[in-house]
Amino acid sequence: MNRRHFLAIAASACAAGLLHHGPALAGALTQFAPQQGLIESPVRDYVSRMQNFDAPDPADIILSPERFSTLKKATARLARTERVVGHGNFYILSFDEALRLADSYPSIGTFSKAEKDLLDEIFHTDASVYGFYGTKPVTRLTERIPQREVIKVPGMGNWLFKGKPEETWQAIQQIFGERVILTSGVRGVVKQFMLFLNKAVVSEGNLSLASRSLAPPGYSFHAVSDFDVGQHGFGEANFTARFTETDIFKQLEERGYITLRYPQDNLLGVRFEPWHIKVLS
Template sequence: MQRRAFLGLVLGSAVSAVANVKSPEDTSVWMADSDIPVFLSVCDKIENVKQIVGFGNFNIISFDETLKVAARYSQLDAFSAKEVEFMEKMFYEDPSQYGFYGKKTVDSISAIIKEEDVFKVHGTGHYLFHGHSKDSFERVIKDVGDSLYLTSGVRSVVKQMNLYFNKIKSTGGNITEAAHSLAPPAYSYHSIGDFDVGKKGWGYKNFTVSFATTREFWRLRQLSYISMRYTINNQDGVRFEPWHVKIV
């Protein structure tokens, strides 16, 4: 019953809830029933913090600062000890159980992205690390053209956690499916230098395989100084991401 309630909350209808109930043949790992209430509460509180600090600042906010913001503002609810424990569990667990085999990029949930280490890209709300990432992006724009733009840059642990948790929600609690689309919070290369690009005016299609049909993508593929992180049938177990530029 709890599974159905979860799916109903996430997907918005009883029909969606029934359609996504785990089948006997399904080998996916699903969110444990006992974790559903705390998971949904954590998702809401992280979203509330994002509304307070703003989109740009949220990209680089640390885990510890997120907890402080939630506790500091009267219109927000502080994270409970149980919620903090849940977030720590999701950060430190081994995602290979979900079919994700990528490299761990962040060792501590309390990792900090220093503001002096990043550069805010005008008009995007996104950041890039100074040095190789920033230089590569500027070179890419020069070589491909201004029809290309930055769709995602530096991501803190909390930013990646927010995206990952939202993906779990959208799959009705199927963590295996979510991990195939988004790296778990300790495993994102956005935390150490990679970035995403897209074609102006394409919106959400920039995060689909359709991006591989664009002139911008084929121009990218001709550049010798960058490569794709997640190619078709990559060993990390992640879907094909033609928009994800490998830097490190």
């Protein structure tokens, strides 16, 4: 989608009152509560949101207090699940497996109907409602990642899909050796839920704000191919725009390995992610 096409769509959608609360939200308006406020300019509003991706916006979709309480309980339950199965195994855990573990381990506790209903609703809601315009590579909540299709990267604690993702990582590692690290590889639906919900908890139930930093569950290409890289010793700065200052980024860009999923000034409603390596289109 080019910028002119996006702006035309945004303007028409805003005029129709559908940019944030359109048909994709059908039946869910009683569950999600948008803040009050009318957007006068969809262009200005979009630019403002992305320049201040970690700040609330008047048009954001925010959970009601009751639903936010349910979300916090589900998030805590997922955290307990991760402690039971281990950090590495949690990356490829399926939704059905998470439910079975919760039923089997008192230390986790069974997911309540309200929790399961909320997770199901978040997964199946069209993310454009939140302002996220990326495509959805995983359309089934119960999608599994067969272990035969992935490989655990020694010393990194992360998985990669076999084939092109693994080959791309190996080529990058041959260039940089121990200077490059795999900060995140394969992430199944459950792991993406955990990341997205954690952000939503910190954001006081603001699902739109969460989606500007993290793809909603089902929308992450980590579930099918992509991975994140960083420079050894750079710490949390690997997940900021400062990563573009590193030798790792500069050389990867020069050698043609950098094909960003979420480039600077993208029109997908996602912050700039220079660390995210796009493997498949």
